[in-house]
Amino acid sequence: MARKFFVGGNWKCNGTAEEVKKIVTVLNEAEVPSEDVVGKFFLKGGAFTGEISAEMLLNVGIPWVILGHSERRSLLNESNEFVGEKVGYALSLGLKVIACIGETLQQRESGSTMAVVAAQTKAIAAKVSYWDNVVLAYEPVWAIGTGKVATPVQAQEVHLELRKWLHDNVGAEVAATTRIIYGGSVTGANCKELAGQPDVDGFLVGGASLKPEFIDIIKSAT
Numbered sequence: 177m178a179r180k181f182f183v184g185g186n187w188k189c190n191g192t193a194e195e196v197k198k199i200v201t202v203l204n205e206a207e208v209p210s211e212d213v214v215g216k217f218f219l220k221g222g223a224f225t226g227e228i229s230a231e232m233l234l235n236v237g238i239p240w241v242i243l244g245h246s247e248r249r250s251l252l253n254e255s256n257e258f259v260g261e262k263v264g265y266a267l268s269l270g271l272k273v274i275a276c277i278g279e280t281l282q283q284r285e286s287g288s289t290m291a292v293v294a295a296q297t298k299a300i301a302a303k304v305s306y307w308d309n310v311v312l313a314y315e316p317v318w319a320i321g322t323g324k325v326a327t328p329v330q331a332q333e334v335h336l337e338l339r340k341w342l343h344d345n346v347g348a349e350v351a352a353t354t355r356i357i358y359g360g361s362v363t364g365a366n367c368k369e370l371a372g373q374p375d376v377d378g379f380l381v382g383g384a385s386l387k388p389e390f391i392d393i394i395k396s397a398t
């Protein structure tokens with residue numbers, strides 16, 4: 177079964193009403209496949225000032241959530257296990273999950289990229305029983321918001337290894353059908369070449385998702 181190209185926009189904590197209005201108008205005017213909305217949450221609701229619960233996302237009709245983003249892992253100390261817990265909880269409520277993994281520059285330079293992403297994926301996989309609602313986002317930390325994009329060869333190398341990991345640890349069917357998307361300084365200028373890699377099934381886009389070039393990224397596989 178072919179994997180349907182998947183592109184997510186991560187606006188993070190950005191966007192004035194004016195900016196959002198502009199980009200939504202651009203998206204609405206472009207001929208792109210229908211959009212889903214993505215949110216972020218903490219865990220089950222409760223006394224967590226400033227957080228959003230999974231139940232709240234569902235309540236306002238948001239079907240997708242980004243979990244395990246490196247900014248949460250580093251700024252809020254979210255561990256592999258905690259990310260796994262959140263993934264399991266989101267899925268149990270019927271949310272669909274973009275689960276992020278990725279190595280730091282230091283980890284890449286010390287040759288531990290695959291060990292790091294495998295450990296992150298293992299903690300997520302431990303909580304997933306139904307993979308249809310999961311997209312795995314490989315986001316090297318050194319490429320997020322830095323303008324330093326992974327080369328197509330670097331991205332393909334890790335995506336292929338991740339697919340092998342899924343094959344060996346989860347199953348052949350899940351490995352063949354799960355979307356593994358790339359995130360890290362994707363732009364309208366570099367998306368085509370990345371999208372041409374056999375194991376790159378889409379993108380998670382930060383900065384460029386607030387700009388009109390997001391349309392080119394959405395259409396990069398066509």
Ligand code: PEP
Pocket residue numbers: 186315319320321322323359360361362380381382383384
């Ligand atoms: C992200 O934050 O998920 C991301 C990939 O950001 P950027 O595209 O700006 O590097």
